[in-house]
């Protein structure tokens with residue numbers, strides 16, 4: 100890899116300058132750690148989104164208690180005012196340098212870079228083997244913080260030794276650091292891995308294995324609403340629902356090519372009567388078989404096949420993360436088979452559907468990217484130049500026409516076709532990759548798909564994969580964090596909770612529950628002989644949108660004392676008004692309480 104020079108950027112917040120600052124801070128952290136914990140070996144320390152990490156092999160077991168000491172030493176080093184100096188070195192020279200220091204990981208890295216230009220970057224007394232991209236001087240390094248420590252396999256391979264990864268963040272200014280730490284703090288409070296079990300939404304069970312999700316009744320209720328709404332929208336938009344098996348003969352996956360290019364993410368084959376079967380990692384081949392089950396005419400197209408399809412992917416245990424990275428999940432998957440003339444309209448339909456999803460769930464901000472091939476390396480891709488151009492033009496055309504800003508990224512597409520990736524921005528400003536509209540020039544060829552054109556000849560249809568939620572598990576996790584567990588009324592597993600003050604209110608409370616349920620509301624009754632303050636506190640923790648506190652006076656007056664989950668109270672409400680207000684708020688899918 101070519102050595103980049105020190106990054107001189109007029110804008111300290113440009114992506115290059117931020118990466119340089121963070122990676123340089125990683126050097127300083129490595130030095131501090133080696134000084135404070137003798138016997139620690141260094142490996143790699145790249146910049147990542149919003150920060151950086153460094154992987155160490157150390158006899159010391161790092162804990163958060165080490166962080167202040169490391170940070171203090173880092174600051175001292177940075178204040179030493181050292182320039183980052185890059186120097187090209189020969190393989191022999193570099194090898195001698197790292198061997199003398201017993202840096203076995205650097206020696207291993209060196210073997211991989213043998214035929215490349217090698218650079219050593221130094222500040223003060225510390226040197227690292229790296230590609231460059233640093234701040235000019237350690238002076239720029241002031242506003243950083245160590246965040247966490249985690250295990251990480253050397254080179255991400257579970258056969259290699261387990262290293263200790265120190266995560267940290269660094270920013271050009273103090274206010275930026277403070278703001279980022281505040282966001283992290285807020286993110287911690289919203290962590291779906293904590294809120295999920297606390298709110299009775301889902302769990303991961305040790306006995307069943309990691310990365311497998313158990314949806315509990317309340318989470319199951321939300322999921323059902325999410326699925327029903329999506330299916331209803333899909334039907335309105337001309338999709339047809341299909342169901343395909345979770346397991347299929349390996350021959351299918353050989354034909355699709357997944358056993359080649361997707362092998363890494365597939366579980367092993369299962370023997371069934373001397374044949375090999377495969378858990379499905381994707382729904383596409385199943386939908387293709389449905390397409391192929393009949394001779395299709397141009398009049399049948401576009402054919403939009405949709406499935407809430409559960410797939411199984413072999414994710415390494417190290418990357419599993421709550422609902423965000425799992426081993427079994429359900430995609431709101433669809434495949435559109437169409438003629439070349441129809442692609443603009445089909446892409447438009449997908450983008451429109453995705454925007455409806457974003458709006459419905461209360462996401463106002465989003466970012467879009469179009470990924471296409473690298474025109475210099477057409478040999479790496481499936482499909483003809485003309486197909487790539489037309490499809491990329493269709494993707495860009497739809498976004499431009501709708502006035503949606505997007506980034507065009509060349510060389511980022513999968514080998515089989517260009518795509519639009521849609522990221523939404525959540526309530527605390529974090530981006531999440533969600534929907535994808537992806538062309539595929541490969542599978543129609545592999546399965547020899549055809550349709551009879553208006554000219555009576557056979558043609559190959561175009562195929563588009565599209566998922567809007569992406570994975571229902573993952574999207575649900577994002578929603579939990581976006582709403583901080585306080586689902587809007589239309590999604591809330593329990594919409595109202597009736598709390599009795601004394602024993603005497605239990606019969607009228609039961610009658611009220613029946614009335615509300617008859618109106619289609621999801622209601623719970625807390626008739627325990629606990630103090631009312633305690634009941635209110637519990638319902639608040641459960642994030643139930645509306646509470647009805649039923650006491651003797653209300654029963655006598657035939658009215659309700661309503662309490663919103665944010666604490667606002669509304670007194671003297673007639674039951675029929677309560678039903679009407681809640682029904683209206685839910686029907687509108689309001690994302691904030693509409694009842695003042």
Ligand SMILES: [Zn+2]
Pocket residue numbers: 122123126220227228229230231232233
């Ligand atoms: Zn470096």
Ligand SMILES: [Zn+2]
Pocket residue numbers: 381382383432434564565
């Ligand atoms: Zn697909």
